[in-house]
Amino acid sequence: MMDLLEFPAPARASSILRLAGRLGRAIRGLPLSVIVGSLILLFWIACALFGDRLVPFDPYGEDFLATLAPPDATHWFGTDQLGRDIFSRIIVGSRDILLVAPLATLGGVASGTIIGLVLGYFDGLVDAVGARLLDTLMAFPFIVLVTMTLVALGPSNVTVILVIAIAYAPLVARTVRAAVREQREREYVSAARLGGENAFAIMVLEILPNIRETILIELVTRLGYAFFSIATLSFLGLGIQPPSADWGLAVADGYGFLTGGKWWGVVFNSAAIVSLVMATNLIAQGVGAFENVDR
Amino acid sequence: MLSGRTLSTRAASLLLTLWLVSVLVFLAGQVLPGDVGRVMLGPFADAQAVAALNKQLGADQPLLVQYWRWFSAALTGDFGTSLSMRAPVAPFVLQSLGRSAALAGIILLFLVPAGVGAGIVAGLNQGRLADRLIVLTGISFGIVPDFVSGLLLLMVFGLWLNWFPITGAAPDGAGFWTSGYYLILPALPLVLNLTGYLARMTRAGVVEALAADYTRTATLKGLDRSQVILRHVLPNALTPTIAVLATQSGYMLGGLVVIEALFGIQGLGNLVLNAAKSRDFPMLEAGVLVMATIFVLSAAAGDLIQALLDPRQRRRASL
Numbered sequence: 182m183m184d185l186l187e188f189p190a191p192a193r194a195s196s197i198l199r200l201a202g203r204l205g206r207a208i209r210g211l212p213l214s215v216i217v218g219s220l221i222l223l224f225w226i227a228c229a230l231f232g233d234r235l236v237p238f239d240p241y242g243e244d245f246l247a248t249l250a251p252p253d254a255t256h257w258f259g260t261d262q263l264g265r266d267i268f269s270r271i272i273v274g275s276r277d278i279l280l281v282a283p284l285a286t287l288g289g290v291a292s293g294t295i296i297g298l299v300l301g302y303f304d305g306l307v308d309a310v311g312a313r314l315l316d317t318l319m320a321f322p323f324i325v326l327v328t329m330t331l332v333a334l335g336p337s338n339v340t341v342i343l344v345i346a347i348a349y350a351p352l353v354a355r356t357v358r359a360a361v362r363e364q365r366e367r368e369y370v371s372a373a374r375l376g377g378e379n380a381f382a383i384m385v386l387e388i389l390p391n392i393r394e395t396i397l398i399e400l401v402t403r404l405g406y407a408f409f410s411i412a413t414l415s416f417l418g419l420g421i422q423p424p425s426a427d428w429g430l431a432v433a434d435g436y437g438f439l440t441g442g443k444w445w446g447v448v449f450n451s452a453a454i455v456s457l458v459m460a461t462n463l464i465a466q467g468v469g470a471f472e473n474v475d476r
Numbered sequence: 477m478l479s480g481r482t483l484s485t486r487a488a489s490l491l492l493t494l495w496l497v498s499v500l501v502f503l504a505g506q507v508l509p510g511d512v513g514r515v516m517l518g519p520f521a522d523a524q525a526v527a528a529l530n531k532q533l534g535a536d537q538p539l540l541v542q543y544w545r546w547f548s549a550a551l552t553g554d555f556g557t558s559l560s561m562r563a564p565v566a567p568f569v570l571q572s573l574g575r576s577a578a579l580a581g582i583i584l585l586f587l588v589p590a591g592v593g594a595g596i597v598a599g600l601n602q603g604r605l606a607d608r609l610i611v612l613t614g615i616s617f618g619i620v621p622d623f624v625s626g627l628l629l630l631m632v633f634g635l636w637l638n639w640f641p642i643t644g645a646a647p648d649g650a651g652f653w654t655s656g657y658y659l660i661l662p663a664l665p666l667v668l669n670l671t672g673y674l675a676r677m678t679r680a681g682v683v684e685a686l687a688a689d690y691t692r693t694a695t696l697k698g699l700d701r702s703q704v705i706l707r708h709v710l711p712n713a714l715t716p717t718i719a720v721l722a723t724q725s726g727y728m729l730g731g732l733v734v735i736e737a738l739f740g741i742q743g744l745g746n747l748v749l750n751a752a753k754s755r756d757f758p759m760l761e762a763g764v765l766v767m768a769t770i771f772v773l774s775a776a777a778g779d780l781i782q783a784l785l786d787p788r789q790r791r792r793a794s795l
Contacts, residue, residue, distance in 0.1 A: 313489075317496040320772045321764070322730035325748060329504045329764050332752040409621050413734055416623045417749060436627065436738075440642070444631060451624045462619045 211467065218463030221456055225275040232273040238266035240273045240426050249443050259445035261434060267446060271453050274426035278457070281338050281345075281421065282407040288346030290400050293353025298384045300354065301361025312358075315351040323348055324413065331419050341420050345407055353399050360392040367391075401468055405461035412454045428453045490776050497768045498550070502543050505761040506535065516559060516755055546761075555762035560754045565762045568747065573766065576732055576743035579644070582656060582663040583670075583728060591671045592717060595678025599713065600705070602683055611679070614672020622734045626665040630738070633661060644739035662739040666731045670724055677720040681713035688712070715785045722778020726771040 208216065233240070238256075244264030252259040258267035300311040318326070327344050334340040364370060365388070373387045414420030415429030423430060428450040435446025506512060513529035514521070530536045534545060549556065555565040598610040617625070634642035644662040646655040685691060686709055694708045695701075732745035740746075744763055751759035 313492065313496065316493050317500060320493055320497050320768045321500075322726045322767055322771055324730035324733050325764055325767050328733065328748060328752050329501070329760065332755065332760065333504050405619065409619070413621050413623055416621075417734065417737060418753065432623070432627065439627070439631060439635065442635075447627055447631070451627060454624055455620055458619050458621065459616075462615070466615070 214463040215467030218460040218467065221460035222464070225457055225460075226279060228272045229276040229279045232275070236266075236269035236272050238269040240265065240269040241424060242266075249438060251443075252445055258449045259443075261431065261446050262438065267431070267449055270426040270431060271428065271449060274428050274431065274450070274453065275457070277338060277421045277425045277427050278408060278411055278415075278429075281341050282404060282411050285342040285345035285411070286349065286400060286404045286407045288342060289349025290353050290396065290403060292346060293350040293399070294357050294389075294396055296350060296354040297357025298361055298388065301358040302365060302380060302384050302388070315354055318348075318351040319355075323410065327410070327414065328417075328419055331414070336414075336419050336422060338421060341411060341414065345410060349403055349407075353403065356395060356399060357392065360395045361388055364388050364391050398465075398468060401461065401465040405458055405465055408454075408458045408461055412458075486776065486779070490772065493772055494769060497772065498547055498765060499543070501761050501765050501768070502546060505757045505764075506542060506546070511535075512757065516757075550762075550765065555765075556758035558751075558756055558759045560751075560756045560759070565759050568759065569744070569762050569766055572742055572744045572747045572763075575741055576736070576745060578655065579659050579662060579732065579735070579741060579743060580725075580728060582659045583666050586663060586667045587670055587674065588721070590667065591674025592678050592714065594671065595675035595717070596682055596710070596713075598675060599679040599682025599686070602679075602686075607679070610675055611672075614675050616672075617668040618670075618672040620669070622665045622669055622731050623738055625668055626662070626735060626738045629661055629664050642739075644736070644741040659741075662735050662741060665735060666728060669731065670728065673724065674717065674720060678713065678717045681716045682709060685709040685713040715782055718785070719778040719782045722774045722781075725774040729767050729771055 247260050248262055248264040250256055250260045256266050300308050326348050330344045373383050411420050412429040415427050416433045421427040431450040432447050512535045513526040517526055553566055558565045594610045598607040601607045630642055633639045640661040641658055644658055646658040691708050694704045733749050736743045736746040737749055748763040
């Protein structure tokens with residue numbers, strides 16, 4: 182039998198094949214939980230991007246002849262109090278939270294990393310003052326800190342991103358600070374210092390690459406908690422605002438109709454929230470989080 | 477015993493944190509909204525009315541003067557007048573604090589035995605099926621948002637099976653046991669959420685104590701396993717658990733906001749939430765200040781208890 186290799190594919194195709202092969206090997210090396218989590222996450226990202234073209238009904242279209250209809254063949258997940266199709270709303274409802282949560286996490290982890298690098302690298306007054314300020318920010322229960330600041334700034338997608346980032350920064354900074362302290366005593370740092378590198382270069386070029394695993398774990402774990410917190414804030418009416426089809430908002434809407442036996446709004450939207458949080462946590466578990474991360 | 481110097485350093489840094497908390501609360505409540513009178517009266521209010529309200533609230537004074545007035549009054553227990561209730565804030569805060577404390581008590585009543593018990597079982601069976609099941613179940617429950625698990629419990633046990641009332645507020649004049657019964661369903665979401673975390677921390681303590689030299693010594697001198705575990709492993713393993721409980725009280729306080737809203741309990745969480753929604757800044761500031769103070773004090777108490785129980789930590793001066 183002839184070996185396939187005797188027929189070299191055109192250059193472009195072979196590079197694609199090689200890329201696919203490498204991707205395949207990389208995926209096979211991943212823990213199962215990461216694969217499953219990523220698939221769920223990708224599903225919701227696809228829904229956020231293309232959902233409005235695929236849904237059977239207009240997610241914002243009201244139908245006052247069919248309000249609070251139970252699930253049936255037309256409306257798979259039933260309709261809400263304005264007669265809007267819940268299935269269609271869930272599909273496009275991932276949009277806001279999938280935009281807000283990653284941006285908030287990124288902001289919090291980035292600023293927390295910068296603060297942690299500085300506090301960890303410099304001793305003395307900078308560290309003493311900084312650590313005290315971080316303690317103060319962490320003296321507020323998370324939801325309370327966020328509630329207080331959101332009210333002062335007025336709830337919107339932008340302020341939610343800002344406020345969650347502010348609340349995460351000290352938590353990340355504390356972890357990064359500890360990691361930097363550990364690295365600071367290593368020989369490669371003294372070598373760089375003797376070599377005449379300035380503090381900024383040592384922090385960014387020498388220490389940062391060596392604590393990237395800590396930062397990655399922070400990123401993934403915080404993202405999970407960001408989905409959790411933003412859904413909670415929306416449920417409380419302080420997060421994503423109507424007319425968004427956001428799941429937390431929809432659960433809050435459906436909550437009022439529970440006693441009348443209208444369970445579908447709450448159940449399906451809750452399931453969507455749980456699937457998203459669970460997906461992120463499956464990934465987090467795969468990268469070895471859950472060991473030392475506080476919330 | 478702890479040295480006097482250590483204690484005074486800790487007390488000083490505690491006071492410093494509390495003072496900074498008050499500054500932050502003041503900034504968030506009175507400075508971030510900008511023109512407080514305008515925010516409260518809305519965009520269409522008369523400029524004169526806004527100015528009059530600002531004068532009445534003292535918001536036209538320099539910041540430092542405002543802060544000093546607010547802070548010195550708060551120290552004497554005077555948190556100002558609620559804007560929505562038109563009455564002093566302090567009695568509302570006290571009343572809701574009592575209701576939240578009752579709920580927190582019920583939560584701890586379930587959480588501590590469940591979390592510590594599961595953690596000990598998992599730690600003693602490290603790597604076996606029971607261990608994995610406990611850790612996995614704990615993580616699974618830990619990632620479900622409180623309001624989701626609360627709603628599901630409410631639907632299943634409140635509306636469908638009718639085992640529990642769907643509100644957390646017992647009717648007026650209800651006795652001790654009845655009030656407690658009303659709080660069981662609201663307590664469960666936070667118990668579910670926190671048990672896994674507490675169990676993981678307890679488990680880590682047990683695993684560490686099992687591997688320690690003193691455990692080996694105790695085994696080698698001929699004590700049987702149950703004696704080793706009861707006398708040597710558990711006392712050492714449970715010390716860190718106490719600190720974990722103290723730090724998690726902050727998460728619990730935050731969780732109260734959601735749970736109290738869900739089950740209609742007029743506690744501290746609901747007070748903060750409603751004050752936030754109605755932009756009742758004096759009420760919001762008082763509620764947040766009380767919550768943060770409880771959190772800071774409980775974390776400090778956790779540190780202190782741990783220091784008292786663990787001789788190795790008695791000399792550590794920094795908080």
